[in-house]
Amino acid sequence: MRKRVYRFFLDYEEEEAWVNDMAEQGWHLKGTILGYFVFEKGEPGQYIYRNELVNGKSQDYYNFLESMNIECVSKFGVWAYYRKKKSEGPFELFSDSSSKIKYLKSMNRLFISVTFLNLFIGFINLYIGLGESTEKFLNTGVSLINFVVAMIMCIPILKVVKRKKGLQRELHIFEG
Numbered sequence: 001m002r003k004r005v006y007r008f009f010l011d012y013e014e015e016e017a018w019v020n021d022m023a024e025q026g027w028h029l030k031g032t033i034l035g036y037f038v039f040e041k042g043e044p045g046q047y048i049y050r051n052e053l054v055n056g057k058s059q060d061y062y063n064f065l066e067s068m069n070i071e072c073v074s075k076f077g078v079w080a081y082y083r084k085k086k087s088e089g090p091f092e093l094f095s096d097s098s099s100k101i102k103y104l105k106s107m108n109r110l111f112i113s114v115t116f117l118n119l120f121i122g123f124i125n126l127y128i129g130l131g132e133s134t135e136k137f138l139n140t141g142v143s144l145i146n147f148v149v150a151m152i153m154c155i156p157i158l159k160v161v162k163r164k165k166g167l168q169r170e171l172h173i174f175e176g
Helices: 012-024 059-067 096-129 136-175
Strands: 002-006 027-033 036-039 047-053 071-076 079-085
Touching: 012 027, 012 036, 012 047, 027 071, 047 096, 059 071, 071 096, 096 136
Parallel strands: none
Antiparallel strands: 002 036, 027 036, 047 079, 071 079
16 A cells, blocks of 8 residues: 655655654655655554765765665655664664764755755846846746745755754764
C-alpha cells in the first residue's frame, strides 16, 4: 500500500523529523520531489531517515555511505534522503560539531544565492514592468513573486544561522 503526501517545509530538520515520525507509524519513504512524498506501508520503526544537501558530493561519498549500510532512498536536485535500519544503532551523517557547522555554511550559501537570484530577477522584472513594456502586468506580477520568494528564503537562512551559532557556542564551551 502506498501513501502520497504533499507537504512543504522551510526547515530541513522539521522535514526530517516528520519523515522519521511517518517511519515510526510504518510509512517508509520511497521518494520525494519538491514537497511530494511517496511512502510505502511497512514495519513501524524499522528505519531512521536523514536528509542532506548533497551539492558537490562525489561517488566515493555514496560508496562510503553504502559500505556503512546506509541506503540512498531518494535524490532530487541537491537534496537526498538516506535511511538505515534502526536495529543497527544510531544514525547521524555528521560525526562532530565542526563538520555540522561546515555543512550549515554550505547550506546557507545555497539559500543566500537563491535569495539574491530572486531579488535580482525581481528587480529586473519590476524595471521592465514599470517601463514601456506591453507585458507590464506580467512583469510586475512576476517581480512580486520573486520578492515573496526572497522573503520566504530568509526563514531557513535565519534558522540555519541560529543552529550554526548554537553549535559554535557548544564547540567553544567544549574546547574551553
